[in-house]
Each structure stands twice: as structure tokens, then as C-alpha cells.
Amino acid sequence: MIPNAPLDALLSHAHTTAALEQVAGRLGWDQETVMPKGAGPQRAEEMAAMEEVLHARRTDPRVGDWLAAVDRAALSPVEAANLRHIERDFERSARIPVDLAAEIARTRSAAHLAWIGARADEDVGAFLPLLTRILDLKRQEAMALAAGGTAYDALLDEYEPGATGASLEAMFSALRPRLVALRNACLDRPAPPGIAGDFDESAQMRLTRKVAKSFGYDINHGRIDKAVHPFSSGSGLDVRITTRTNAADPFNCLYSTIHEVGHAAYEQGINRDYLLTPLGRGVSMGVHESQSRIYENQLGRSRAYTAWLYGEMTEAFGDFGSANSDEFFFAVNRLQNGFIRTEADEVQYNLHVLLRFDLERALISGDLQPGSLEAAWNDRFLADFGFAVEKPSQGCLQDVHWSEGLFGYFPTYTLGNVYAGCLHEALRDAVPNLDNQLAKGDTTAATTWLRDAVQIHGGLKTPKETIADACGKAPSEGPLLDYLEAKFGAIYGL
Amino acid sequence: MIPNAPLDALLSHAHTTAALEQVAGRLGWDQETVMPKGAGPQRAEEMAAMEEVLHARRTDPRVGDWLAAVDRAALSPVEAANLRHIERDFERSARIPVDLAAEIARTRSAAHLAWIGARADEDVGAFLPLLTRILDLKRQEAMALAAGGTAYDALLDEYEPGATGASLEAMFSALRPRLVALRNACLDRPAPPGIAGDFDESAQMRLTRKVAKSFGYDINHGRIDKAVHPFSSGSGLDVRITTRTNAADPFNCLYSTIHEVGHAAYEQGINRDYLLTPLGRGVSMGVHESQSRIYENQLGRSRAYTAWLYGEMTEAFGDFGSANSDEFFFAVNRLQNGFIRTEADEVQYNLHVLLRFDLERALISGDLQPGSLEAAWNDRFLADFGFAVEKPSQGCLQDVHWSEGLFGYFPTYTLGNVYAGCLHEALRDAVPNLDNQLAKGDTTAATTWLRDAVQIHGGLKTPKETIADACGKAPSEGPLLDYLEAKFGAIYGL
Numbered sequence: 001m002i003p004n005a006p007l008d009a010l011l012s013h014a015h016t017t018a019a020l021e022q023v024a025g026r027l028g029w030d031q032e033t034v035m036p037k038g039a040g041p042q043r044a045e046e047m048a049a050m051e052e053v054l055h056a057r058r059t060d061p062r063v064g065d066w067l068a069a070v071d072r073a074a075l076s077p078v079e080a081a082n083l084r085h086i087e088r089d090f091e092r093s094a095r096i097p098v099d100l101a102a103e104i105a106r107t108r109s110a111a112h113l114a115w116i117g118a119r120a121d122e123d124v125g126a127f128l129p130l131l132t133r134i135l136d137l138k139r140q141e142a143m144a145l146a147a148g149g150t151a152y153d154a155l156l157d158e159y160e161p162g163a164t165g166a167s168l169e170a171m172f173s174a175l176r177p178r179l180v181a182l183r184n185a186c187l188d189r190p191a192p193p194g195i196a197g198d199f200d201e202s203a204q205m206r207l208t209r210k211v212a213k214s215f216g217y218d219i220n221h222g223r224i225d226k227a228v229h230p231f232s233s234g235s236g237l238d239v240r241i242t243t244r245t246n247a248a249d250p251f252n253c254l255y256s257t258i259h260e261v262g263h264a265a266y267e268q269g270i271n272r273d274y275l276l277t278p279l280g281r282g283v284s285m286g287v288h289e290s291q292s293r294i295y296e297n298q299l300g301r302s303r304a305y306t307a308w309l310y311g312e313m314t315e316a317f318g319d320f321g322s323a324n325s326d327e328f329f330f331a332v333n334r335l336q337n338g339f340i341r342t343e344a345d346e347v348q349y350n351l352h353v354l355l356r357f358d359l360e361r362a363l364i365s366g367d368l369q370p371g372s373l374e375a376a377w378n379d380r381f382l383a384d385f386g387f388a389v390e391k392p393s394q395g396c397l398q399d400v401h402w403s404e405g406l407f408g409y410f411p412t413y414t415l416g417n418v419y420a421g422c423l424h425e426a427l428r429d430a431v432p433n434l435d436n437q438l439a440k441g442d443t444t445a446a447t448t449w450l451r452d453a454v455q456i457h458g459g460l461k462t463p464k465e466t467i468a469d470a471c472g473k474a475p476s477e478g479p480l481l482d483y484l485e486a487k488f489g490a491i492y493g494l
Numbered sequence: 495m496i497p498n499a500p501l502d503a504l505l506s507h508a509h510t511t512a513a514l515e516q517v518a519g520r521l522g523w524d525q526e527t528v529m530p531k532g533a534g535p536q537r538a539e540e541m542a543a544m545e546e547v548l549h550a551r552r553t554d555p556r557v558g559d560w561l562a563a564v565d566r567a568a569l570s571p572v573e574a575a576n577l578r579h580i581e582r583d584f585e586r587s588a589r590i591p592v593d594l595a596a597e598i599a600r601t602r603s604a605a606h607l608a609w610i611g612a613r614a615d616e617d618v619g620a621f622l623p624l625l626t627r628i629l630d631l632k633r634q635e636a637m638a639l640a641a642g643g644t645a646y647d648a649l650l651d652e653y654e655p656g657a658t659g660a661s662l663e664a665m666f667s668a669l670r671p672r673l674v675a676l677r678n679a680c681l682d683r684p685a686p687p688g689i690a691g692d693f694d695e696s697a698q699m700r701l702t703r704k705v706a707k708s709f710g711y712d713i714n715h716g717r718i719d720k721a722v723h724p725f726s727s728g729s730g731l732d733v734r735i736t737t738r739t740n741a742a743d744p745f746n747c748l749y750s751t752i753h754e755v756g757h758a759a760y761e762q763g764i765n766r767d768y769l770l771t772p773l774g775r776g777v778s779m780g781v782h783e784s785q786s787r788i789y790e791n792q793l794g795r796s797r798a799y800t801a802w803l804y805g806e807m808t809e810a811f812g813d814f815g816s817a818n819s820d821e822f823f824f825a826v827n828r829l830q831n832g833f834i835r836t837e838a839d840e841v842q843y844n845l846h847v848l849l850r851f852d853l854e855r856a857l858i859s860g861d862l863q864p865g866s867l868e869a870a871w872n873d874r875f876l877a878d879f880g881f882a883v884e885k886p887s888q889g890c891l892q893d894v895h896w897s898e899g900l901f902g903y904f905p906t907y908t909l910g911n912v913y914a915g916c917l918h919e920a921l922r923d924a925v926p927n928l929d930n931q932l933a934k935g936d937t938t939a940a941t942t943w944l945r946d947a948v949q950i951h952g953g954l955k956t957p958k959e960t961i962a963d964a965c966g967k968a969p970s971e972g973p974l975l976d977y978l979e980a981k982f983g984a985i986y987g988l
Contacts, residue, residue, distance in 0.1 A: 015539075016547075019536075019542070019543035020540075020543050023521060023540050027517060030520065034528065034717065036714060036717055038715040039732035040731075042770065049510045049517070053514065220531050220532040221530050221533060222530055223530055237530075237537075238530055238533035238536055238537070275536065
């Protein structure tokens with residue numbers, strides 16, 4: 001055992017920071033679920049105080065001293081991975097001038113409020129000044145981070161370490177034509193019927209708990225509450241999810257739950273030795289989304305699992321218009337024209353993301369001015385979807401991300417879907433009789449494989465290594481496209 | 495406007511610290527109400543991280559520099575009060591050696607666990623080593639804080655700034671004989687009947703919400719949940735309470751709620767200008783307890799309020815053995831022999847506290863050794879209550895306080911009752927027709943008077959000034975004793 005005091009100091013500092021990040025995250029959970037209505041102004045101060053503490057820790061000059069002094073010989077793989085995360089976070093934080101970070105934080109709040117108002121009023125012009133301002137600040141941040149490299153890549157790297165706009169562009173260019181073709185082919189066919197009825201919301205919550213359990217959600221280290229927007233929150237031993245109910249649409253509740261269980265299972269599945277270390281949370285947004293999407297889609301919307309779910313739905317709600325489990329499977333998966341990304345089906349979802357990816361890269365590069373965003377959005381939407389946006393809340397004002405300065409976030413959704421496609425191919429190879437289990441509502445073989453292949457590693461590897469090692473080959477868009485064409489070809493008789 | 499940069503720095507630092515203290519407090523609320531069962535080990539790390547941050551802020555040498563540099567001329571009363579709190583907190587923190595503070599924190603956890611085990615096993619000996627250790631450490635802390643003064647006073651000052659053991663001793667010596675005499679006189683008379691029935695726990699929670707509302711609890715800035723031990727948590731815009739239910743005993747739920755509403759109303763009633771400043775929370779434990787107790791006892795257990803509550807109880811639960819509101823009033827207030835402080839009635843409660851006050855002063859002074867604590871407790875209990883402790887869980891192991899190192903806390907309970915007695919006398923003078931309102935379940939006049947006379951001031955004045963200004967004279971034990979003798983004399987026909 002060689003003493004390595006700077007390493008110990010770094011790990012101890014990172015441990016406390018990780019614990020404080022959990023606390024800050026739980027404040028967010030509290031705000032969305034149980035906070036008294038009138039507590040908002042005080043909560044904003046509490047959040048700001050936590051941010052002040054976290055920012056001071058991330059930019060603590062002692063971290064730089066320790067990093068300079070640490071002995072890098074004879075590090076274990078876990079130590080080396082921890083050091084990699086600590087160094088990366090410190091360098092990113094150190095590159096952003098303090099005044100710029102503060103100005104971004106202030107502007108983000110203002111831009112978020114402006115976006116809410118503008119969306120309600122269907123008035124892009126009311127959002128433009130603050131969109132322009134937050135974009136300008138994020139471009140400054142991106143250039144400071146990029147240090148001569150590509151600005152957009154520096155932003156993307158925050159959410160998907162190691163990814164670049166160019167590499168995603170190559171992958172997404174291959175996705176887009178086949179998705180558009182599949183979309184058009186499906187929508188040319190008669191739509192399968194949906195479901196209809198009055199779905200008691202308490203019964204939805206009871207069923208959603210059963211569904212969460214069927215996907216292995218560990219309620220001893222989590223909890224399920226209702227919130228306006230479903231989310232997953234926390235790492236390690238306390239990973240909470242939220243869902244919502246709509247009396248006319250039980251799929252909203254059930255598939256939000258399965259999606260968030262995928263995120264939560266990732267955090268719950270990480271090697272417990274990594275608890276409250278830089279390795280103790282999901283390694284990237286893309287890998288995170290791969291887990292939520294494979295749970296939700298490749299497993300939760302499969303013919304086998306929906307056969308089980310059909311029985312549960314019938315028991316909970318009686319007759320709701322699907323005569324058998326095949327009709328129910330079609331109803332779960334049917335395509336519909338729509339403007340809204342978060343409501344899109346598996347085929348069309350990524351088209352929504354690709355549109356945003358291209359537009360935000362142009363915004364960051366300066367090729368697209370904020371004043372031209374609405375027209376650019378509407379043109380692209382018409383080209384990809386074949387019908388026209390009628391109002392900004394259906395178009396460029398529909399998502400919260402840009403108002404929060406989250407440029408570079410969108411492509412991780414589609415990258416997650418691509419990763420889910422790769423993992424699903426590998427999973428089916430590894431567990432040939434998976435459908436037999438899914439048809440009984442038993443996902444154990446699938447979720448165990450995902451835990452051991454992906455989740456357990458937390459931040460030990462890079463995102464791309466994490467997926468490549470799990471699949472035995474480099475990730476690509478092929479498996480996702482093959483899966484979608486096979487599944488929807490069968491449903492629509494293509 | 496004279497610039498005073500050190501003052502601004504101190505206030506800004508204190509603001510962030512106050513916000514972080516709210517966050518840490520809410521972690522405690524979360525743990526007792528909604529935390530997943532398996533999250534405990536991670537939560538301990540999160541709490542420790544928050545404590546590390548708070549401790550570093552409290553002992554930040556810059557605070558000492560700012561205090562030395564601040565211009566004390568021309569301070570407003572609010573600025574002066576803020577400065578007083580900041581200076582006091584800094585000086586107390588600076589006097590405690592870092593190693594001692596860390597050792598106390600570690601030992602407190604161990605002692606708490608040992609106490610739980612010892613109490614379950616009825617084995618004082620199993621707790622003795624850690625009681626001895628935590629006592630020794632707290633004596634070291636007291637001596638460091640006292641700087642030549644009285645050790646016990648230095649500990650007491652943490653909970654009741656400005657109070658001394660000697661001043662409380664004088665007050666409590668006057669209380670004890672009249673309380674013992676009143677207790678004996680009541681218990682010599684036939685006991686009024688209690689209530690009996692099966693009190694639906696959901697109905698208890700519905701009624702407890704109505705009762706909380708009747709006392710002006712602001713649910714827009716708070717919430718009510720169930721927890722094992724009732725408590726109030728938070729300041730300002732987010733003040734939450736908990737209660738509990740017992741199907742055989744609805745008073746447990748209702749009066750726990752009223753007690754916690756008293757604490758919460760204090761925090762909710764503080765001048766909003768003081769939000770997240772050193773003035774923005776209750777000024778001492780004694781003043782806090784004065785609010786919880788006057789809500790619970792002088793108001794909640796009054797003949798007038800219980801007349802309204804009788805109607806509500808009858809509506810909620812049907813017949814439960816009280817033929818009319820007078821019988822119900824007697825049942826609410828009847829005395830019973832008992833070992834447990836937290837279950838004691840108004841007459842006997844302070845006798846339980848006085849016993850602890852005398853014993854803990856002897857422990858801190860060294861006049862009593864931990865090994866002799868059990869015998870000393872049992873002797874004193876027999877002398878005051880007239881019957882013998884049969885097992886340690888009824889005696890010296892019943893309370894959590896000493897295991898947590900909270901020496902000097904107990905007397906603030908009785909001081910709070912004394913203060914409540916004084917405030918009640920002044921309130922009755924100020925609102926002569928109060929009973930007319932209480933009999934309708936309307937506490938507005940009482941709670942408004944308490945808010946304007948006491949709660950609104952937060953930490954602006956010293957604790958004693960707060961009560962003296964509200965009452966128009968220095969606080970003393972007389973009003974409490976007069977109130978108790980009159981009330982229980984009437985109930986028991988003395």
C-alpha cells in the first residue's frame with residue numbers, strides 16, 4: 001500500500017461533493033412533489049445557497065494542487081477512473097470565468113420565465129431577447145470550454161463525454177431517411193384502433209406500482225409519487241421516481257413510470273462500492289436514456305410484455321376497447337401525427353430530436369440567428385413530418401431546454417435510443433427465450449442482464465466503452481433501425 | 495447611507511448559512527417522513543456533508559476579520575441584533591477545538607445507538623460507558639465555552655441565551671413545592687373518567703387538520719404528515735409539522751398537533767423581513783416552548799376550546815363516553831400517575847423536568863457520577879411522585895437527550911411553561927372576551943395577539959426581553975402556578 005495523500009484528499013473532497021449533490025437533487029424532488037405552495041421564494045434562495053457551495057467546491061484551488069501532486073503510478077482502475085472524472089470536472093469548471101457562470105445562472109432564470117410567458121401567449125418575439133442573451137452567454141461558455149476546438153462539442157461534452165457533433169451527425173444522417181420512410185409507410189396504412197374509457201386514477205397508480213415492481217424497481221431504495229412532469233431523482237440508496245395520471249390515457253402513467261424506472265434502475269444498479277464517488281452515478285445522458293428507453297420501448301412496448309399488461313389492464317379497468325392482446329399491442333404502438341416530441345411514438349420520436357440537433361448546432365455556430373429560428377423550425381418540420389406547425393407552442397417554443405441554456409442536450413435522447421437498439425440486439429442474443437418471461441410480466445432476465453452489462457459499471461468506463469463492452473461491438477444506428485422496421489412492419493403489414 | 499462593507503459581508507455570509515441550515519433541517523424532515531427505508535446509510539453521509547459545510551462556515555476566519563472591521567456606529571436596531579447573533583455564534587464556534595467538535599459528533603452517534611439498545615434491554619450498565627464518554631466530552635466543551643464561568647451555564651446558553659442555572663434554580667425552587675402540593679391534592683380526589691372507544695385514524699387526521707386550521711396554521715407555507723415522533727421543522731415560508739395517531743387515544747394526535755402548530759406558528763409568524771437572517775427563527779428553546787405550550791394547554795386544553803372540540807369529536811367519532819362538554823374537559827385534563835415526561839399532564843410535567851435539571855447539573859459539575867445516576871433518579875422520582883420506578887425505561891433511560899449530548903436542554907421546557915403562564919395572563923388582560931371565541935373554535939384573537947406580541951420579533955430581542963416586553967413585566971413562575979391551581983382546583987373541587 002503506497003500512501004498517496006493527494007489522491008486521498010481528492011477522493012475525500014469528491015465524496016463530500018457527491019453527498020452535497022444528492023442533497024441538492026433531493027431539494028428538487030421535494031419542490032416538485034411535497035413542497036408547500038407558498039415556499040417557492042425561500043426555496044430559490046436555498047437552491048442558490050447549495051449552488052454557491054457546490055460551485056466553490058468544484059473550483060476549489062486545492063483540487064488543482066492535489067491534481068498536480070498526485071502520484072499517477074500504480075493507480076487501480078477504479079482510482080484512475082475517479083481521477084479522470086475529478087480532473088475533467090475541475091478543468092471544465094476552471095475554464096469558465098466566475099462572472100460568466102454567475103451571469104448564465106441569472107439569465108437562465110429570467111429566460112425560463114420569459115419562455116413560460118411566451119409559450120402561453122404563443123409569442124416567439126417575447127422570448128427572443130432572452131433567447132438571444134442565453135445563447136450568446138452559452139456560446140461564450142462553449143468557446144471558453146473548447147479552447148480552440150468546436151464550440152458545440154464543448155457543450156455536448158457536458159452531457160455526453162467524448163461525443164462530438166460530427167460523429168453524431170454521421171450517425172443521425174443514416175437514421176433520418178429510413179425513419180422518414182418508415183414513418184410515411186406506416187401512416188399510409190389504416191391506423192389500428194386506440195383504447196377508450198374512463199381509467200380510474202387510483203387504479204392507474206396501483207397498476208403503475210405493480211408495473212414498476214415488474215421491472216425490478218427497488219422500492220426499499222426509492223419511492224413513487226405524482227408530479228406534473230415525470231422524473232427520476234437521486235443515486236445510490238435513494239432513487240425516487242414520479243409519474244402522473246390522466247383519466248383518459250393510462251399509457252401516459254404506465255409508460256412514464258417504466259421510462260423513469262429505467263433511469264432509476266441504472267442508478268440503483270451501480271456497484272455499491274462506488275456510492276457517493278464520481279463513479280456512483282450514470283456515466284452520461286445517452287447511456288441513461290438507453291436504459292429508460294429499452295425499459296420503456298424494447299421491453300415495455302414489446303408484444304410479449306404487452307400481452308401480460310393487457311391482462312392487468314383488463315383486470316384493473318374492465319373493457320377498454322381492445323378485443324385481445326394483439327389489438328392491445330397495436331394500440332400501445334400506433335403511430336399518430338403530432339407536433340410534440342414527448343408524446344411521439346418510437347418511430348417518429350427521433351425525427352423530433354434530429355430537427356432540434358441540427359437547429360441548435362446552427363444556433364451555436366452562428367449560422368442560424370435566433371430571429372430566424374421559428375421559420376427554420378417550421379420549414380424543417382414540414383419537410384420531415386409532412387404537415388405544418390400552426391402555433392409556436394407546437395413548434396420552437398415547445399421544449400424547456402433552450403430556455404435553460406441546455407444546448408447540446410437534445411442529441412443524447414436519440415443517442416440513447418441508438419444505444420438501446422444495440423443493447424436490445426445483444427440482450428436478445430444473450431437471453432433467447434426472453435419473450436416467454438416477458439409474457440408473464442417477468443423482466444428479471446432482461447433487467448439482470450442490463451444491470452450486469454451496463455448499470456453496475458456506473459462511471460468506471462467512458463459512455464461509448466460502456467455500451468461497446470456490453471454489446472461486444474461498437475455502437476451504431478443499424479440495430480435500432482432494424483428493430484423498428486421489423487416491429488412496425490409487422491404491426492402495419494408493410 | 496454609509497457604506498459598511500464588512501457588515502454587508504457578514505449579512506451575506508449569514509444569509510447563505512441560514513439557507514443551508516434550512517436545507518439541512520429539511521433533510522431531517524425527509525428522513526422522518528418520506529425517506530425510503532434502505533436509504534439510511536447514504537443519508538448519514540449526506541447529513542455529515544452538510545454539517546461539514548456548516549461547521550466550516552461557522553468557523554470561517556473571514557467572519558472574525560469582518561467582525562473586527564465592522565463599523566458599529568450608526569447601526570439600525572435590526573443590524574445590531576443581526577451582528578449580536580453573528581458574533582455570538584462565531585465566538586461559541588471558535589472556542590470549541592475542531593478535534594473536540596468532531597469527537598463529540600462521532601460519540602453522539604455511538605451513544606445514541608447504545609442508548610437505544612440499553613433502553614430496549616433495560617440495561618443501564620450497557621449505556622454507562624458511552625454516557626460517561628459523551629458527558630466527559632460535553633464537560634470539556636462546556637469548560638472551553640465558559641472560559642472561566644460556570645460550565646452548565648455555557649451549555650444552557652446554547653438553547654436559552656442569557657439564562658443561567660442559578661436563575662432557573664431560583665425560579666424552579668419556587669415552582670416545585672406548589673406543584674407537588676397541587677399534584678397530591680388532585681390525586682387524593684376521585685379521578686374524573688377518561689374517554690374510550692375505537693377512534694378511526696383517518697378521522698383523527700381529518701379532525702387534526704381542522705384543529706390545526708383552527709389555530710391558524712398556514713398550510714400554504716407548511717404541511718402535516720405522520721411520523722413516529724411529532725415535530726416541527728423549518729422556518730419562514732416552509733414550516734412543516736408531523737403528528738401521529740393511536741386508535742385508542744385521539745388526544746395523542748390532536749394535542750401533538752396543537753403543540754407543533756404552536757412551534758410552527760412562531761416560525762411562520764416572524765417578520766418576513768427577517769427571512770433567512772439570524773433574526774428569522776425562534777429566539778430560544780424556552781420562547782419556542784412557550785408558544786407550543788400556550789397553544790396546547792392554556793388555549794387547547796381550556797374549558798372554552800374543549801367545548802368546541804367536544805362537538806367536533808362527537809361528530810367525528812360518535813359517543814366516546816363523555817356525556818357533555820364539561821365531562822370532556824375533565825377527561826382532557828385529568829391527572830394520572832405515570833413515569834413518562836412526554837405523557838404527563840400540565841401539573842406533573844414540570845416535576846419531571848425539574849428532576850432532570852437537578853440531575854444533569856450534578857452530572858456536569860461532577861457532583862454526580864454516571865454510575866450513580868440510576869439510583870439518584872429513582873430516589874428523586876419516589877420523593878416527588880410517591881411511587882417507585884420499576885425499570886430503567888421508566889426512569890433514567892426514558893429520554894433521548896443525554897445520549898445526544900443535549901445537557902442544558904431540559905430546563906427550557908419548564909421555562910417555556912413559565913413563559914406561557916406569563917403570556918396567558920397578559921393575553922387574558924388584552925382579550926377579556928377570549929372564551930367566547932374559543933368556544934366557537936376561533937383562536938384568532940389569541941393567536942393574533944401572540945404573533946404581534948411575541949412571534950413577529952424572531953431574534954430581534956433577547957429571549958427574556960421578548961417575554962417581558964410582551965407581558966409588560968419581568969417573567970416569573972407566579973402566573974403559571976396561579977393558573978394551574980385555579981384550573982385544577984376547579985376540576986378537582988379543591
